[in-house]
Amino acid sequence: xxxxxxxxAPEEATASPTAVSVRELSVSYRTTFQPPPLxxxxxxxxxxxxxxxxxxxxxxxxIDLDVxxxxxxxxxxxxxxGKSTLLRAIAGIVPPERGRIxxxxxxxxxxxxxxxxxxxxxxxxxxxxxxxxxxxxPEDIRSRYDEIAEFAELGEHMERPMxxxxxxxxxRLAFSVAVHMNPDILLIDEALATGDAAFxxxxxxxxxxxxANAGTILLVSHGLAVIRDLxxxxxxxxxxxxxxxxxPEEVIADYATYAQTKQHAPAIYDDE
Amino acid sequence: xxxxxxxxxxxSAPQPDPRDGVTVFEAxxxxxxxxxxxxxxxxxxxxxxxxxxxxxxKGEHADTLAGKLWTLLNPILLAMTYFILVAVLLQAQSDSxxxxxxxxxxxxxxxxxxxxxxxGSSSVVGAGNLVMNTAFPRLLLPLSACxxxxxxxxxxxxxYAAFHLVAGFPLGPQLLAxxxxxxxxxxxxxxxxxxxxxxxxxxxxxxRALPYxxxxxxxxxxxxxxxxxxxxxxxxxxxxxPLYPILATWHQVLIDGRGPDGWLLIQAGGWAFVxxxxxxxxxxYKERDFAVRL
Numbered sequence: 001x002x003x004x005x006x007x008x009a010p011e012e013a014t015a016s017p018t019a020v021s022v023r024e025l026s027v028s029y030r031t032t033f034q035p036p037p038l039x040x041x042x043x044x045x046x047x048x049x050x051x052x053x054x055x056x057x058x059x060x061x062x063i064d065l066d067v068x069x070x071x072x073x074x075x076x077x078x079x080x081x082g083k084s085t086l087l088r089a090i091a092g093i094v095p096p097e098r099g100r101i102x103x104x105x106x107x108x109x110x111x112x113x114x115x116x117x118x119x120x121x122x123x124x125x126x127x128x129x130x131x132x133x134x135x136x137x138p139e140d141i142r143s144r145y146d147e148i149a150e151f152a153e154l155g156e157h158m159e160r161p162m163x164x165x166x167x168x169x170x171x172r173l174a175f176s177v178a179v180h181m182n183p184d185i186l187l188i189d190e191a192l193a194t195g196d197a198a199f200x201x202x203x204x205x206x207x208x209x210x211x212a213n214a215g216t217i218l219l220v221s222h223g224l225a226v227i228r229d230l231x232x233x234x235x236x237x238x239x240x241x242x243x244x245x246x247x248p249e250e251v252i253a254d255y256a257t258y259a260q261t262k263q264h265a266p267a268i269y270d271d272e
Numbered sequence: 273x274x275x276x277x278x279x280x281x282x283x284s285a286p287q288p289d290p291r292d293g294v295t296v297f298e299a300x301x302x303x304x305x306x307x308x309x310x311x312x313x314x315x316x317x318x319x320x321x322x323x324x325x326x327x328x329x330k331g332e333h334a335d336t337l338a339g340k341l342w343t344l345l346n347p348i349l350l351a352m353t354y355f356i357l358v359a360v361l362l363q364a365q366s367d368s369x370x371x372x373x374x375x376x377x378x379x380x381x382x383x384x385x386x387x388x389x390x391x392g393s394s395s396v397v398g399a400g401n402l403v404m405n406t407a408f409p410r411l412l413l414p415l416s417a418c419x420x421x422x423x424x425x426x427x428x429x430x431x432y433a434a435f436h437l438v439a440g441f442p443l444g445p446q447l448l449a450x451x452x453x454x455x456x457x458x459x460x461x462x463x464x465x466x467x468x469x470x471x472x473x474x475x476x477x478x479x480r481a482l483p484y485x486x487x488x489x490x491x492x493x494x495x496x497x498x499x500x501x502x503x504x505x506x507x508x509x510x511x512x513x514p515l516y517p518i519l520a521t522w523h524q525v526l527i528d529g530r531g532p533d534g535w536l537l538i539q540a541g542g543w544a545f546v547x548x549x550x551x552x553x554x555x556x557y558k559e560r561d562f563a564v565r566l
Contacts, residue, residue, distance in 0.1 A: 091406075093405070095300060102294055102296050104293075118328075121331050
């Protein structure tokens, strides 16, 4: 895996009740962009004249976060607050710029479109290839394949290219794959927004089942009702910083107040 | 890059499975990821290569009428095009059977490596969703691009073998060298695929310029012409191409019907080693930044 630094012995893993521990985590992206031409530039020359600039985007700044085993942590925040980046850093996809992340257990990610990376391939191939890339045993994937296909309710669609799927169908398949990988820690990014009402009910039942089995879940969603229903704890991210943490009702209330008034965010809350 | 804190495990003890243990991600200041852990993770996913290569070819031909037949049609049409261009239009060759044989073998061999380069250059950039959403050793991507190129090369070899038999080209013990040449060429192709993959992530112009570079490389390689048609002064330049020793040994074994030249094999092995080593090192040095650069 890209930034695995070390693995400790399993005894140490079970000794601590913390599943995910994040310390002083900062992440930044480098992007290049072309500033708009100055007003004086000619219509044609302006296209060529402007220089490209490199900009550093601070996605996360000094995040400290402990997620105990069995907790369902909701993460709320505006677009671009760093929610997805936080999940990607925890999954080991995006390297920390500073700080340290410790994971105890096996992670399964359901990040926007984890499955369906190659849309000209069939659903079956995508499940198999996604699972193999995630490091699952090929036999493991085959034995769980039927369960995955059945839960996603895709039937013969599994043999068709994923470009023929509706967004709801892709979402159902992605969710089904993620929850059937028997993860200790499940990272979910906006996946419950897809699927029809019946599937939403089924998926939240499945999530509750996972929580009951002491699974740890980190859940990013703009659907505040989903967070309220499932999360046992909630954090609010704003421009890469942790604004508040605590009871989902209270944190959501804070966030909702901010979102409605678009006021400046209140002072950083303590952990409790 | 990453602080490579190697696990101080005793050599006899089994490596802790990352599923049970603690996984730590830290900021990295440079260097390579811990190699043993990396290679173990890569090996665990070896089936990905085969499935990815197969699925990719299946996906490419899914919309066409001829379907899988295209993997055979492509090399035949390719060879016909160049044969008409060079032999018929230019009337450059005296013995057209001999010329066609050497054209086929060299062209197919060239396409194996150039396909690996082409597919390698898009392997990481084109797998954005997978790279953004799953943690895995990214070397898997250019390696599977090379596996795809190899899968495309096998039907070409079959087409050539049919021609070889029909045209009565030499058969003999020298053909035992074919697997060795194939292994050396695969090493070179995989290494170049890694280099192209990492170059294209950081400088997207690589992918744009590559088709022209490949075309130029084709004209500068002994594919459409043979080395004895080259003026003395240019021979050295032609021979310096990383693909030259491979193409020359293919020609010796298949067309001349003699054992491969030892010095050429050493050169081919040297190029393969350099390409693999440089490609893998640069790729692994840079791969942890892929997710923030896609």
